[in-house]
Amino acid sequence: MTFGISPRFFAIAAGFGLALGLSPHPARADPPPIPIGLVAALSGQSAVSGDAITRGLAVAIDEINAAGGVLGRPLELIRRDDESNPGKGIAAARELISRDHVVAFFGGIDTPVSIALVPIANKEKTPFIGVWAAGTGITRNGASPNYVFRVSAVDALVDQRLLRYAVTVARAKHPGLMLIDNPWGESNHAGLMAAAKATGITLAGAESFETGDADMTAQLARLKQAGADCLILVGNAAPAAEVIRSLDRMGWDVPVISHWGISGGRFPELAGPSAAKVAFVQTYSFFKTSAKGEAVLTELEKKYPAIKGPADVVAPVGTANAYDAMHLLALALAKAGSTEGPALQAALEALPPYDGLIKRYDPAFTATNHDALGPDDYLMVHFADNRIVPVD
DSSP states (O other): OOOOOOHHHHHHHHHHHHHTTOOSSOOOOOOOOEEEEEEEOOSSTTHHHHHHHHHHHHHHHHHHHHTTOBTTBOEEEEEEEOTTOHHHHHHHHHHHHHTSOOSEEEEOSOHHHHHHHHHHHHHHTOOEEESSOOOGGGTOSOOSSOOEEESSOOHHHHHHHHHHHHHHTSOOSSEEEEEESSHHHHHHHHHHHHHHHHHTOOOOEEEEEOTTOSOOHHHHHHHHHTTOSEEEEEOOHHHHHHHHHHHHHHTOOOOEEEOGGGGGTTHHHHHOGGGGGOEEEESOOTTSOOHHHHHHHHHHHHHOTTOOSGGGOSSHHHHHHHHHHHHHHHHHHHHHTSOOHHHHHHHHTTOOOEEOSSOEESSSOOSSOOBOOOGGGOEEEEEETTEEEEOO
16 A cells, blocks of 8 residues: 655645744755864963963954855864973873864973974874974974974074173173073073074073972072173073072172063063063064054954053963964965865965065975074063063
């Protein structure tokens, strides 16, 4: 026996569907977003850096999505907190790749964390773009193909800039080194020794300190005894602040020139009034005047009400580096025509020129150079209260 279905049944069913607001033609689903990862310090004493990076990425993603996204899809940022801990950074990166299926991920302030992420990026064929950590070995890691890129400073080049500033501005003849005792400090020790040798400068000595040290007077006393007439400081905000407090306790008024780790935390609050005396390196200042800079600042002010001008962009280097890096990644996705890691890696090495916030990238990367910024892109700044302003 066969059963027929009358035309009246279809009419009733169609009417029922319309009554429920259902279309006889199913609506086309929105394309799924392209997931982009971030592994950074989002809590603890370096959380300022993670927030700054997030702001730069978020503003860039808003711009890209407003223009139609990439490959017909919007971008979506997925963040993970590494707590400045390499082990937690490794777990975060693995989760982003295996569970969230990110096509690429960005990294934060800490060189030890970034160094730990390098093998993961290369093994999983997932591009990793550093936007703060400056350890030379992050990008110069010996892998081929190399899936690690950076829009940030590089220790080997920053060290040349710091030493040049010490000699030409601070008039130092025998700088002393105060370095955090971790891979970042080791990277800078090698870079500063090489820079000193190349320029014929005799260093007074090198001392190290731990993140948790509360008194550095013993190390500083040895450098003073050795004739140091300037200090080059490498450390993140909290331990670097203890160096400055120790100098105050000693009553030693010596010029201090620092790497940019001090801008990723509560350095002015922790170091006290002497924080303003420390000159340090950056890759960008929102006090610079340019059409691009003013446009980005306007978007930051719209998205984050606490920002009312360039002085309110805390840790501007993280924001600026991340903003340019996100746009470069979007260009690579468009050029590759794919979200697959190998295609994206090849596209990053062959990008067209791009007029970014920090500079014109022409190109940003090549097969032999995965660092987008060089020594001519650095400027010297200092704290005025909690504001980061150029020293000039």
